[in-house]
Amino acid sequence: MVGGRPVTGNLDMWFKSLMVFDGRGKIETGAAITGWKDLPMELLMRILALGDDRMAIVASGVCTGWRDAVCFGLSRLCLSWCKEHMNNLVLSLAPKFTKLQVLSLRQNKPQVEDTALQTIANYCHDLCDLDLSKSQKLSDISLYALAHGCPKLTKLNISGCTAFSDSALAYLTSFCTKLKYLNLCGCVKAASDRALQAIAYNCRQLQSLILGWCEGVTDKGVICLALGCPDLRAIDLCGCVLITDESVIALANGCPRLRSLGLYYCQNITDRAMYSLANSRLKSKHCSWASIHESSNGEEGLMNLNISQCTALTPPAVQAVCDSFPALHTCPERHSLIISGCLSLTAVHCVCAVQNHRPGRAGLSH
Secondary structure: EEEOOOOOOOHHEEEEEEEHEEEOEEEOOOOOOOOOOOHHHHHHHHHHHHHHHHHHHOOOOOOHHHHHHHHHHHHHHEEOOOOOHHHHHHHHOOOOOOOOEEEEEEEEEEEEEHHHHHHHHHHOOOOEEEEEEOOOOOOOOHHHHHHHOOOOEEEEOOOOOOOOOOHHHHHHHHHHOOOOOEEEEOOOOOOOOOHHHHHHHHHHOOOOOEEOOOOOOOHHHHHHHHHHHHOEEEEEEEOOOOOOOOOOHHHHOOOOOOOOEOOOOOOOHHHHHHHHHHHHHHOOOOOOOHHHHHOOOEEEEEEEOEEOOOOOOOHHHHHHHHOOOOOOOOOOOOOOOEOOOOOHOOOOOOOOHHHHHHHHHHOOOO
């Protein structure tokens, strides 16, 4: 046995070691359990929970009873460990594991093809969370299939899927309207202003959107998002070189719950955008009940801001943002205001740094 799990040929031995004995040395089962095939489904699923997804897949092939139990009880599956033949594995498993809600097909090298996604869409209608990152063999066919077969999706990661088009992404969002998390990092063709307009119109519950290095995104698309997705909490615009202050101003005004904003290498961003963020904090304080409720939960506006390589910014503007949002930190311990590459901003400090340099502070620490 390795790591508490049976190896080939030791299944019966492991079964016997799990049985409970009474004081007379007899097995207490409460039922006629003569072997692994007789285990109740609940107990089987608890045992499988101690292992990994490979163990669950093997268990589903032991006997009919186990196959039915695993296929009915398994709701989460990760196949990222599969380095070869992932597509064939998905084709084999999807028709069995019809109750899946979470599925990760993250790959180091492209393996999954459209046939696998079509099979998933045909059988896994309860799917809520799907990770397809780096699936470079997939085409628009996969998005069309998911649109019809998996309308319950709330979380979708298609980062690095470079073949998807904006029309297919827009089509997907018209069916998967419950999306709350969407990762489009590196999807240069799919993440256009046209697609962002569709997302804003169809997915009003969206909370997190990653658009890193989607160089075709402009203010037009981001402004639509700010207007259509008021519950947006996190947006990554790193490397979106065409956006300007107008995007940040729209987000500051339209998304009061914004907690994380990535603007790395957005060199068209100026002080005007920073002051709009700072002013949005002042406005939110006048929203009485909502502001009080969020403060009581420890949520205080922006908690992460990446303005690395935004070389047009000046210290007073960035300091104004830092002063408005106490959760932003420049200190190494927390470091949630990232200003690397901006040598002119080295004078910006969070509240921690100010407190540490107050007179008498050193004496109080002893």
